[in-house]
Amino acid sequence: MIEVSDLSQVFVAEDGGKVTALTDVSLDIADNEIVTIVGPSGCGKSTLLRLISGLIKPSGGSVVIDGETVKEPRADMGIVFQAPTLLPWATILDNVLFPLKMMGRLDAKATERAKSLLTMVGLGDFMQHRPRQLSGGMQQRAAICRALVHQPKLILMDEPFGALDALTREQMSIELLRIWNADKKTILFVTHSIPEAVLLGDRVVVMSPRPGRIAEIVTVPLSRPRDFESEEDPEFRRCCNRIRNLIYNPNLTAGARHA
Amino acid sequence: MHKYKKAIREIGIPAVTLLLLGCFWELSVKIFTIPEYLLPAPSKIWNDTTVLGWNLIHHIASTLRTIGLGFTLALCVSLPLAITIAYSRIMSVAIYPLLVLTQSVPKVALAPILIVMLGANDLPKIIVTFLISFFPLVISITTGLVSVPPEYIELARSVRASRVRELLSIRLPYAIPFIFSGIKVAITLAVVGAVVGEFVAAENGLGYLITSSMAYFKTPVAFGAILILALTSISLFQTVVLIEHFLFPWARPVERQR
Numbered sequence: 001m002i003e004v005s006d007l008s009q010v011f012v013a014e015d016g017g018k019v020t021a022l023t024d025v026s027l028d029i030a031d032n033e034i035v036t037i038v039g040p041s042g043c044g045k046s047t048l049l050r051l052i053s054g055l056i057k058p059s060g061g062s063v064v065i066d067g068e069t070v071k072e073p074r075a076d077m078g079i080v081f082q083a084p085t086l087l088p089w090a091t092i093l094d095n096v097l098f099p100l101k102m103m104g105r106l107d108a109k110a111t112e113r114a115k116s117l118l119t120m121v122g123l124g125d126f127m128q129h130r131p132r133q134l135s136g137g138m139q140q141r142a143a144i145c146r147a148l149v150h151q152p153k154l155i156l157m158d159e160p161f162g163a164l165d166a167l168t169r170e171q172m173s174i175e176l177l178r179i180w181n182a183d184k185k186t187i188l189f190v191t192h193s194i195p196e197a198v199l200l201g202d203r204v205v206v207m208s209p210r211p212g213r214i215a216e217i218v219t220v221p222l223s224r225p226r227d228f229e230s231e232e233d234p235e236f237r238r239c240c241n242r243i244r245n246l247i248y249n250p251n252l253t254a255g256a257r258h259a
Numbered sequence: 260m261h262k263y264k265k266a267i268r269e270i271g272i273p274a275v276t277l278l279l280l281g282c283f284w285e286l287s288v289k290i291f292t293i294p295e296y297l298l299p300a301p302s303k304i305w306n307d308t309t310v311l312g313w314n315l316i317h318h319i320a321s322t323l324r325t326i327g328l329g330f331t332l333a334l335c336v337s338l339p340l341a342i343t344i345a346y347s348r349i350m351s352v353a354i355y356p357l358l359v360l361t362q363s364v365p366k367v368a369l370a371p372i373l374i375v376m377l378g379a380n381d382l383p384k385i386i387v388t389f390l391i392s393f394f395p396l397v398i399s400i401t402t403g404l405v406s407v408p409p410e411y412i413e414l415a416r417s418v419r420a421s422r423v424r425e426l427l428s429i430r431l432p433y434a435i436p437f438i439f440s441g442i443k444v445a446i447t448l449a450v451v452g453a454v455v456g457e458f459v460a461a462e463n464g465l466g467y468l469i470t471s472s473m474a475y476f477k478t479p480v481a482f483g484a485i486l487i488l489a490l491t492s493i494s495l496f497q498t499v500v501l502i503e504h505f506l507f508p509w510a511r512p513v514e515r516q517r
């Protein structure tokens with residue numbers, strides 16, 4: 001259970017000016033829920049994720065996970081960054097094992113788990129390769145394995161598929177759903193793509209900029225497991241349209257915050 | 260096929276150029292009857308130098324030892340120093356000006372003073388070698404350690420890596436290419452340092468061989484020693500290149516078609 005209450009973040013720019021990246025963000029996330037976050041560029045999505053992860057400290061408000069206020073990154077949390085950020089000197093397998101190595105929890109069982117994760121995402125034959133020998137999509141899959149390897153309860157993903165082409169991107173979303181189905185976790189997923197947000201999320205947090213805040217939280221009533229077929233569902237269309245309106249015509253939808 | 264062509268082009272052409280230059284040198288000396296103490300012919304250099312036999316080997320070994328010890332000392336001092344500078348703002352502010360100061364002192368001028376301070380033994384020339392080669396090492400290692408992209412540091416923080424683990428698993432590996440470019444500069448400077456040290460304070464070594472043979476106008480031997488020094492420098496440099504190539508293949512620049 002994640003409780004985000006009245007979170008706000010003010011950055012002090014180099015010229016001394018203040019940027020309010022986030023104001024009054026409150027959000028509760030249940031265990032094993034997938035919550036996606038969409039919003040225009042610069043509305044504070046990454047900032048929200050970084051605050052929840054404990055990588056930065058909030059200017060105001062708090063993040064409480066399982067009754068504990070977040071002050072630094074937790075051991076039961078995995079992050080997938082926008083860029084794969086694999087270490088170029090390490091093999092794919094070593095990259096996936098990196099979190100365990102850093103936490104001093106590396107053992108034979110963990111190595112087996114890493115290997116089966118890699119096999120599951122189709123990288124079984126590339127474990128001993130270096131990152132630069134892999135395509136962008138393959139690298140991002142390895143990065144997802146790295147975020148899963150220490151069996152975190154919570155996964156934070158900041159536009160993990162942002163750099164991928166449309167085809168790979170669709171494939172990866174389905175793959176992520178498959179992984180989640182096999183082993184349920186709480187996932188917080190930032191994306192620029194509205195269909196992706198709706199396909200993945202139980203709820204979609206729509207954010208608006210200047211200052212960054214939650215415009216509305218859209219509940220997606222699609223049944224699980226979901227796949228490409230789900231996109232044909234009228235509910236899917238309805239959710240996408242609602243979100244599109246919130247983002248492109250904020251004035252029309254203003255006041256309908258709790259609709 | 261393509262590989263052979265490349266090898267021929269990269270080794271063959273310089274070799275032929277060198278050979279032609281040697282012939283030209285030999286012939287010019289013969290034709291213009293240049294006196295030996297001014298410019299000896301390659302054949303004369305070869306004969307007079309090789310005739311030294313074991314003595315020569317002894318000089319070479321002595322110089323290599325000075326280079327090895329001085330360079331190793333430089334590496335051992337510069338690594339912890341660079342780590343300190345990279346991690347502590349205060350230390351970097353405190354040490355950097357000192358470093359630049361030591362760098363602006365002419366090391367050749369220090370050699371005679373070092374003899375007085377340390378005695379007429381091997382230490383002064385090792386210290387001179389160390390002083391000359393350690394500056395590029397500190398600078399390049401520090402640069403490597405601090406230029407790690409923030410994403411990697413954030414990655415380390417997100418998995419709760421301790422500072423030591425961050426250093427060993429992120430910063431040092433990232434700095435490897437930087438460290439090697441420092442080593443390449445430092446190893447060639449170490450050769451210079453060793454010779455300077457031997458000029459001033461030594462009973463053996465190639466630097467000593469140069470000064471002692473010139474004292475008797477044995478120019479061919481001096482030339483021989485200089486050529487051996489050049490070869491040493493090139494070989495050491497190439498050894499470093501090979502070590503980097505085979506031990507750290509990921510640090511190789513991405514190969515492009517030319």
Ligand SMILES: Nc1ncnc2c1ncn2[C@@H]1O[C@H](COP(=O)(O)OP(=O)(O)OP(=O)(O)O)[C@@H](O)[C@H]1O
Pocket residue numbers: 011012013019020021039040041042043044045046047048212
């Ligand atoms: N470290 C920082 N220092 C100063 N300002 C910052 C910093 N990080 C973010 N900001 C500002 O905070 C605001 C929100 O940034 P954030 O990266 O969270 O946006 P985002 O929604 O993730 O955007 P995008 O979709 O483009 O990734 C922006 O205006 C940005 O300029």
Ligand SMILES: [Mg+2]
Pocket residue numbers: 045046047158
């Ligand atoms: Mg962002």
